[in-house]
Each structure stands twice: as structure tokens, then as C-alpha cells.
Amino acid sequence: MSLVIQGGHLIDPANRVNGEKNLYIDDNGFVVGVGKSPPGFKARITVKAQGKIVCPGLVDLRARLREPGLEYKATIESEVHAAVAAGITTLCCPPDTLPVIDTPAMAQMLQSRAWRFGLAFIHPLGALTQRLEGKLLADMEALDEAGCVGFTNALSPVTDTLVMRRALEYAATLDLTVFLHAEDPWLRNGGCVHEGEIGTRLGLPGIPEAAETVGVARDLALIEQTGCRAHFCGLSSARAAAMVAAAQKKGLPVSADTTAHHLHLTEHDIGDFNTLCHVRPPLRGRHDREGLRKALANGIISAICSDHQPHEPDAKLAPFARSEPGISALETLLPLTLRLVDEKLLTLEEAIARLTHQPAQIIGVETGHLGLGATADICIFDPEARWTLIEDRLVSRGHNTPFLGQTFHGQVTHTLVGGKLVYESPPA
Amino acid sequence: MNQGLQFDDTGRLRHLLTIEGLSRQTILEILDTAESFISVGQREIKKIPLLRGKTVVNLFFEFSTRTRTTFEIAAKRLSADVINLSVGTSSTAKGETLLDTIRNLEAMHTDLFVVRHGESGAAHMIARHVPPHVRIINAGDGRHAHPTQGLLDMFTIRRHKGDFGKLKVAIVGDILHSRVARSQIHALKALGVDELRVVAPKTLLPTAVEKLGVIPCSRMEDGLDGVDVVMMLRLQRERMQGAHIPSEHEYFNLFGLTPVKLALAAKDAIVLHPGPMNRGLEIDSAVADGPQSVILPQVTYGIAVRMAVMALIMGGSPGRREETHPVAASRARAVVTTRKRK
Secondary structure, three states, X not given: OOEEEEOOEEEEHHHOEEEEOOEEEOOOOEEEEEOOOOOOOOOOEEEEOOOOEEEEOEEXXXXXXXXXXXXXXXXHHHHHHXXXXXXXXXXXXXXXXXXXXXXXXXXXXXXXXHHHHOOOEEEEOEEOEHHHOOOOEOOHHXXXXXXXXXXXXXXXXXXXXXXXXXHHHHHHHOOOEEEEOOOOHHHHOOOOEEOOHHHHHHOOOEEOHHHHHHHHHHHHHHHHHHOOEEEEOXXXXXXXXXXXXXXXXXXXXXXXXXXXXXXXOOHHHHOOOOHHHOOOOOOOOHHHHXXXXXXXXXXXXXXXXXXXXXXOHHHHXXXXXXXXXXXXXXXXXXXXXXXXXXXXXXXXXHHHHHHOHHHHHHHOOOOOOOOOOOEOXXXXXXXXXXXXXXXXXXXOOXXXXXXXXXXXXXXXXXXXXXXXXXXXXXOO | OOHHHHXXXXXXXXXXXXXXXXXHHHHHHHHHHHHHHHHHHHOOOOOOHXXXXXXXXXXXXXXXXXXXXXXXXXXXXXXXXXXXXXXXXXXXXXXXXXXXXXXXXXXXXXXXXXXXXXXXXXXXXXXXXXXXXXXXXXXXXXXXXXXXXXXXXXXXXXXXXXXXXXXXXXXXXXOOOOHHHHHHHHHHHHOOOOEEEEEOOHHHOOOOHHHHOOEEEOOHHHHHOOOOEEEEOOOOHHHHOOOOOOOHHHHHHHHOEOHHHHOOOOOOOEEEOOOOOOEOOOEOHHHHOOOOEOHHHHHHHHHHHHHHHHHHHHHOXXXXXXXXXXXXXXXXXXXXXXXXXX
């Protein structure tokens, strides 16, 4: 269905576009005109975007959809609806589903389930080791063929350093990207909050900063030796960000992301055992949040992800350490990132780049930009609209977010996937 | 920060979850009320009808003898009906959630839960989810808080040393894992002690402990020098397993309270211990049974302090007592010896 997005302010960081431009999309869902209409183009649908920002659909490097295995928390169907309502058109799904994504069949099943709904694209991350046990390598080539965009052991540590070395070597052989959650499991030692002021006050077992820095140091040494391309997921400390910065300066092929909540919250937000702030890696001190923000502004951290983890209410109704970690975060990804623009940390163009083009580059997927010929995955939002996050308006099945009741700037009005309008905000 | 949960809309103490956030005035109120209850235990008939008809459930998810017994005695002296439940071995083992256990007991019209649980924050979570007429007293949650222990320690210190403003206090032992230490720290800071030190090897001191307003020391010589009060903590014998200390022998040598080490403190210093003691590990028998020890009186005071807390949260209003107030009224009857305070 040919379509024109009219009168919007187009921001496409990959192509250095930042200005008022119409966008023309053909019947097959590709961008065929930027700014000027291709000859003979006839739009059957016109989307009026005056006063709105038109940008590539967001690319989220880490979202757990809970299917298969934990469908009582959420399903692919429920979460892809939430994704497009939040302007997210591409999602990466970690392999720690039940069963684990360590076979091509699992990888294909996930993609075909998502495709059935025709909403957001799902790109699975394949298991680095079989059943994520950290012992035997997974069939990376077959998983790559089946559509996995990267390989990771998710939150299960590969404790055997030799296995980690082999995994990186093997991934390097096939030119694959490994996604690392760097954490020393012995130093984590069952902790559930940052080892610092709040953990001490509340008597909660802490995860020291060194759990992350020791993990990053080990992995960087192996990356340097193997030459494997690696991506550090969800950095939480200023020191770890500085270590990644030094590695990048040295020329190592490493990138990094952090989550939107680590850029806004600290251990202090846990207050009196607020289990909604129980996340892994933990929220750290103010100094760490500032360090992460600085690394984001400098481009050392090149992507912001949601690390979406929807839960049923009971998962958070337990004493803090027994509650399940994670935030339902798809629907706050864009608004929290726009808050960084309000706070003058990033320009709007940089903010959009960290949510679109840059994460797309990390997974090597041809999306996240709106040049001629690109697939028309598009997010349109009203940057001035103010709205308050209330439970009733969450589309995700998971309502576990510490941002309930907060007011945000910027609201998604339309989402297009493959040139098809898949979401339109309800009239105010 | 805790005000929201522990106090009702009018600022009355509704639950006792932690000492953090209690004002000096509120703490003194509890101690004063406890003074008035001391005499109850000395009478022929050790009962007053303050909580007659009320149901108190001692809900212990962790094993305890002393704390549970003193809560039980306290509730009975106030004429409440008391039920003891050790849940660790029953319903939670069958997969029932903590909240389901509470809801079931609530359906039996309980007025007050005294809760001990192995997880920090358990009492907070329960308090958040009970209806407004149900009261919660935290009898120890994980490493977080043990407020009635902290209060009875304050009661003990006040009885034996008087004015908090002039005191130097040292808390010695496993600060890292101790809910008692955290409650003592908040209480002593609220009461404005002159100096508060925590003494332990670095492996047993929590990160950023100085943010609680204490001076960390890792040598007994520095920690005990000139203090008026030495508060010993119990050391779990299994701490060797986590590589926190090398051996009981070495721990006793370095941090065990012996007469020689106690001599570093002020001549008239007192020694407290929350019990149960490990003689020969954290404390030498010569100190535990010596003239400076106030360890046994602590237990006696514990009953009065727990009675005071129960009475206040079940019907009292610390800070705005009126003549018709049940506590004040009962006090008018019960008080035999009330120490004059400034």
C-alpha cells in the first residue's frame, strides 16, 4: 500500500538527515523518496505528521518476550503489540528461553511466531554454549543460518575460561558477534543489589562493582587474544565503561550498551525495598550513573536498550532478594531516552541514533535507517506531547515498572513495519 | 523514608519495622513506657488487661527461642491471646507464598503479627499488604533490622549509663551480617551518642558503613579505646565457610572480648550481648559473667520493651499522650517506680 508521511521532521542519523521532509513508501514497503516524490508516485494513504518527528523504527538489543517457556508472564503476541506501541520495530531476544535457543528449529520457530503477527521483527540471539551450560559450544553456524544475529550465554556465566576462549575463537572463525554479560559469578555470590550505601542500609547482599570489572577484564583479555568481535551488554558501572573505552581506543572490536533504567535510576531508588527496582546487573551509585551517561554521550556506549523483562505481579510480591529481577521496559525506552535530550546529555539526533542505526549496526541487520531502498520501519512521535505512565495504558503484559506515575515528554503516534501502518495512537 | 509505612496519617506509630526514621522523641517514648512495665514483671500477678481480647500471632520463619519467648511473655502479660507459629517447616515448605500465609492468618482475625523472616525486607513487604487495622512488629528480617533488640539495648544503656549525649559506644563483631548492629546504629544515632564505632575485620564490615554515621575500626585497640559501652555481636560459627575469617582461634585472639581487651575501655564501661553467646569465640566467660556485663538484665528488659512496643502500636500514640490514652491510663495504675528523666 503506497503511503506518504507528510510534513514531519525527518531524523535519520545514518543518512545525516535532520529536517522537514516528506517520506514516500511504495507498495512493497520500501522507501522510494525522501523529500521529493518519485515520478508517478501516487499515495493511497497519507499520514499527516506536522509537528512530529519521523525516525527509523527503534531497534532494541535485548527484550525478553517470555515465549517459549514462561507464557504466564507474557507472550510474543502480547509483547510485539507493546513494542510497536512504543515505536520499536526490531527486537533481539536472548536465548535463555525454555527450551534454550540452541537449535536452528528454536530460532526459526521464534521468528515465524513473530512474523505471524506482522508487527515487530524478532531477531534471536543464539546460545553460545549448549543449554547455556558453559561446557560445549552450540552449533553457531547452523544458528547463524537460522537467523541468529549474535551469540551469548545470557546471564548464565561461562565460568570455565578455556571454554570462553574457545567460544570466542570459534565465533571469530565464523565472523560472528558475541554478546557478553560480563560478571564474575563468585563475586556476585548471590547478591541482589549494588554493594554500597543502600545495600548496607537495607542489609541486602551486595554485588560489588568488581563483579563487573573482573568479568570485563577477563573477557577483554580473551577478545584481545582471539580477535573476536564482541558486544558488552548492560554495563552498570563507570569503571567498566572506562575499561571498554580503553579497549576501543586500543582498536579492539568491542561495542557496548546500557539500559534506559541504568541511565536514570540509582541504588537510592530502591528506597524501602522497592522490588520494582530489583534488576540485574543492579542499579549502582550516582557516580556510576554519571559515568554511564558520559560514556553514552562520548559514543563509547553506542546503544540504549530496554532489557525488557515482563513479570506477573507475584514475581515482585516477595522479600526483595526473593523477588524476580527485571523491568517491563519496552514502553519507556523512547520516553526515557528523550529525557536525556531534555537533560541536554544528547542531541535529539544522537538519541535517535542510539536507538536505531547504532544498535542495528551491532547486530549487522539492514534496518535502523530510512535511505532510499530501506525497509520502511518507521516510528513517528509527537515530541511535545506530555503523558503519564499509568498501569491501564501499558500494552505489555508486564506491569512491573518503577516509572509508574511519572510524566514523560514525547509520545509515539504511528508505527510502520515494512511500510504497513501497524500502530496508531488512540485519539486523545 | 520509612515514615510512610511505619506511621499512620496522623503520625502515630502503626508498625515497628525498623528504627531508622524513628525520632529521638519516639524512641524515648517507648523506653519511658517500658520503664512503667518493668514493675509488672515484679508483681505477684504479672498481668495487665491492656490487650485483652486481642490476638497476637508470633510468626517465625526462622528458628528462635529467646526472641519468640520474650514476645510471647510480653503479649501474655498484656492479656493478649498468643499463637506461636513456626512457618519455616510447614506451609512455605509446601510452596505457599509468604503473602498467602499472611492472608490466611489474617482471615483468622489476627490483630498483630510479630514476624521473623530470613530475608531482609520481609516485614516491610508484609506491612505493605495487610489491611489498615493489622499491625506488624518486625522481630528480625535477614540482615536488615531487629528493632526491638535495638530498643532493649537502648533501654539497658539508659538504665546503666544515663545520658546518651556523653557516651562513646563500640559495636564489635560481624557487622556485615548483623540486623542487630543496624538497629543499634540507627537507635544510637537518633539518640545522639557522642561517638559510635564499629569494630570488625574488613571481611565483616559492610561497604560504605561510614555512610550510616559510624567510625569503622579494624583493630580492637582503636575500637575499644575509652568507650563507655561495648556491644558485642554473635558470630555465626559457619563464617569460616565464606572465607570471612580463618579460624575461631584467630578470631578470638583478635576480636574476642577478654578482660585484657576490655581494660582498653573506660573503667566503668558496660558490656552488652544480644545472645545467644559463643563463649570463647566472641566473648570470654570472664567478661560475660563479670561485673561489667549487663547481658542478663538485657533479657529482663527485653520483655518490658516488647510490652511497650505492643501497647503503643496497638493503641498508643507516641508523642501525643493524653490522660485517657490506654497506655497512660494503665501506667497510672501500673507505675510503681518510674525513674525521673529530664
